[in-house]
Amino acid sequence: MYRVIRIAPEKGEELRRKAILGGFLDTTRKIREVSTEKGNFLEIPVTEAAYDSVDGFRIIEQENPEFLEKPSSLKKSLKSFLSEAELACVPAGWQILGDIIIVDIPEILENKKIRIAEALLLMYPKCRTVVRDFGIEGQFRQPKRELLLGNGTETVHKEHGCFFKQDVTKVMYSKGNLEERKRMSMLGEGEVVADMFAGIGYFSIPMAVHSRPKKITGIEINPESFAYLEENIRLNKVEDIFVPICGDCSKATPEGTADRVLMGYVGTTHHYLEPAIKALKKSGGILHYHETVPESLARSRPQERIKKAACKLGKKVEILEIRRIKKYSPGVLHVVVDARIFK
Numbered sequence: 001m002y003r004v005i006r007i008a009p010e011k012g013e014e015l016r017r018k019a020i021l022g023g024f025l026d027t028t029r030k031i032r033e034v035s036t037e038k039g040n041f042l043e044i045p046v047t048e049a050a051y052d053s054v055d056g057f058r059i060i061e062q063e064n065p066e067f068l069e070k071p072s073s074l075k076k077s078l079k080s081f082l083s084e085a086e087l088a089c090v091p092a093g094w095q096i097l098g099d100i101i102i103v104d105i106p107e108i109l110e111n112k113k114i115r116i117a118e119a120l121l122l123m124y125p126k127c128r129t130v131v132r133d134f135g136i137e138g139q140f141r142q143p144k145r146e147l148l149l150g151n152g153t154e155t156v157h158k159e160h161g162c163f164f165k166q167d168v169t170k171v172m173y174s175k176g177n178l179e180e181r182k183r184m185s186m187l188g189e190g191e192v193v194a195d196m197f198a199g200i201g202y203f204s205i206p207m208a209v210h211s212r213p214k215k216i217t218g219i220e221i222n223p224e225s226f227a228y229l230e231e232n233i234r235l236n237k238v239e240d241i242f243v244p245i246c247g248d249c250s251k252a253t254p255e256g257t258a259d260r261v262l263m264g265y266v267g268t269t270h271h272y273l274e275p276a277i278k279a280l281k282k283s284g285g286i287l288h289y290h291e292t293v294p295e296s297l298a299r300s301r302p303q304e305r306i307k308k309a310a311c312k313l314g315k316k317v318e319i320l321e322i323r324r325i326k327k328y329s330p331g332v333l334h335v336v337v338d339a340r341i342f343k
């Protein structure tokens with residue numbers, strides 16, 4: 001059965017928006033004008049989910065439904081609303097976290113941003129919100145984002161068997177670090193681990209869930225990220241092994257106890273190398289040291305910095321691996337160095 005809600009034309013737009021946000025607009029059929037003896041109406045095509053989502057509207061069966069061609073891309077679905085020049089600037093990618101779509105829309109499309117958000121929601125019926133991204137700022141890694149459609153910016157993102165609750169307008173979540181999050185989930189079994197830049201638990205939650213270290217201490221300086229870290233520890237049921245600390249990791253990281261230290265932060269990470277090495281057991285351990293570095297220096301500068309800090313503390317270094325995580329900006333890589341520190 002094909003269902004529609006018949007509505008006065010002037011109320012059609014409001015209902016169409018409600019149906020998009022509520023996930024019950026049937027995007028396979030056209031919105032149609034009909035004339036009956038009671039007047040002119042719009043027929044908004046809806047799915048069965050409309051019964052649970054709208055009150056006060058009568059859902060009726062539609063005769064002779066007209067179908068739309070399913071748009072295969074965002075550009076195609078916006079073809080009739082945007083000029084050729086505007087279409088050329090339509091974003092080619094976006095990030096989905098839980099039921100939220102995060103998209104970078106160029107300035108030239110400012111007055112088309114809601115149309116773009118609607119088209120995205122129609123492509124992903126399980127999503128409820130679209131936010132526009134303006135990048136990440138400062139030490140706390142706070143995103144600048146604008147809510148375009150929907151009303152909630154908090155979501156639970158599921159990845160690799162873990163839950164990450166977050167407010168996408170308050171904390172970051174890097175899509176480029178996916179492989180590293182998976183890799184961390186395979187390390188640390190039975191060990192004592194310190195995550196110096198824990199965020200909402202990007203690396204240490206997967207490790208806690210899948211490898212079950214003896215103990216993980218996660219230090220986070222941003223109180224908003226820290227609140228989500230605490231919540232994610234509960235959501236993922238790792239309270240028995242996970243100790244969160246709100247503070248500056250250069251002062252708050254426990255000394256002399258860790259087998260492994262995670263340093264998942266970029267920009268000034270090298271300033272934290274000495275506290276990281278001090279966090280390891282006296283006999284030594286493993287560092288996962290992140291750095292953003294010009295491509296030509298990727299194999300030299302990070303390891304030189306680790307060796308310099310270790311030497312100052314009378315320790316030796318064996319470089320185990322240098323991995324490229326992602327391209328950070330033109331000519332600059334985000335790398336992670338695995339290093340063994342020993343006496």
Ligand SMILES: C[S@@+](CC[C@H](N)C(=O)[O-])C[C@H]1O[C@@H](n2cnc3c(N)ncnc32)[C@H](O)[C@@H]1O
Nearest residue numbers: 140173174177197199202220221222248249264
């Ligand atoms: C960039 S995030 C981690 C992102 C992660 N790599 C990912 O996959 O998205 C790093 C976190 O370190 C925190 N941070 C920065 N400086 C810190 C410090 N001195 N002590 C503790 N946490 C710090 C930031 O607030 C942020 O939440």
